[in-house]
């Protein structure tokens with residue numbers, strides 16, 4: 001099976017990116033043919049993600065991938081913009097998708113509320129590029145958080161449409177969604193997902209310093225009452241914190257409830273902050289070491305690009321022939 005996924009280097013990663021996506025990738029690299037990239041072309045759709053900060057974030061994300069446990073000997077790691085075939089295929093796909101389907105995407109509608117009429121066209125056509133990112137390698141499986149499921153569905157539709165119009169080229173990839181942690185919520189507003197482009201108080205970055213983690217958790221929104229109980233409808237904030245505790249400790253939610261029975265929010269939050277700090281420490285240490293040798297990181301990415309690009313070029317040639325573009 002061929003597996004593909006990526007993260008936008010819009011900022012440093014948060015624990016939602018880690019549990020929703022990267023932690024699934026770690027197991028997959030052991031058994032499958034895996035492609036993990038850094039989606040810098042998607043990052044520039046966010047107005048704040050340009051310039052030197054983008055280059056820094058791209059290398060930080062590469063270091064995070066490796067610090068988290070991705071092994072460049074077992075999977076390909078590369079930067080999206082180093083493989084221009086992605087954007088060429090995205091253009092072709094954009095001619096196959098009705099505008100209405102792009103306008104219906106939930107993420108686009110949410111961003112439209114955020115940016116109003118100044119929203120850029122890249123945020124509308126994003127799914128065409130995402131479909132190209134996946135299909136150019138003929139990937140079968142895409143491990144992502146819940147928010148990306150709709151885009152993977154659209155990728156399947158595009159593959160189907162292309163195959164029926166021009167002849168079979170692409171598989172119809174499936175989204176692989178983590179059983180737990182596929183949609184961690186904002187710490188300040190549990191009705192929203194945790195997002196790195198929101199104010200930093202709303203998420204735990206995987207490289208946040210211990211004191212910062214402590215402050216964010218202690219200030220995280222709680223619900224009325226004082227019981228530590230998983231109840232997403234009536235206690236969405238505590239349920240989110242319980243999910244985070246479960247993900248870091250691997251304890252079942254009911255045994256966590258039992259452990260904190262009668263103890264109140266403050267003592268639960270203190271224990272949660274200590275747990276997160278302890279579990280993130282080795283990853284943070286490893287990432288720091290990796291960033292001391294940026295040339296090595298770049299050479300890992302270049303080696304990944306070299307191999308991935310050969311496949312991308314081959315697929316694009318096949319596509320162009322099918323459509324009648326001369327190659």
Ligand code: AQP
Nearest residue numbers: 008010016017020021144145182183184194195196197
């Ligand atoms: N809150 C989340 N819970 C679980 N998984 C999540 N993912 C994102 N947020 C959560 C998953 O992380 C992967 C990488 O996401 P991305 O960087 O490509 O873009 P995103 O989904 O838009 O993530 P963010 O953090 O919300 O970034 P910004 O603020 O830049 O838009 C994906 O698999 C995603 O599902």
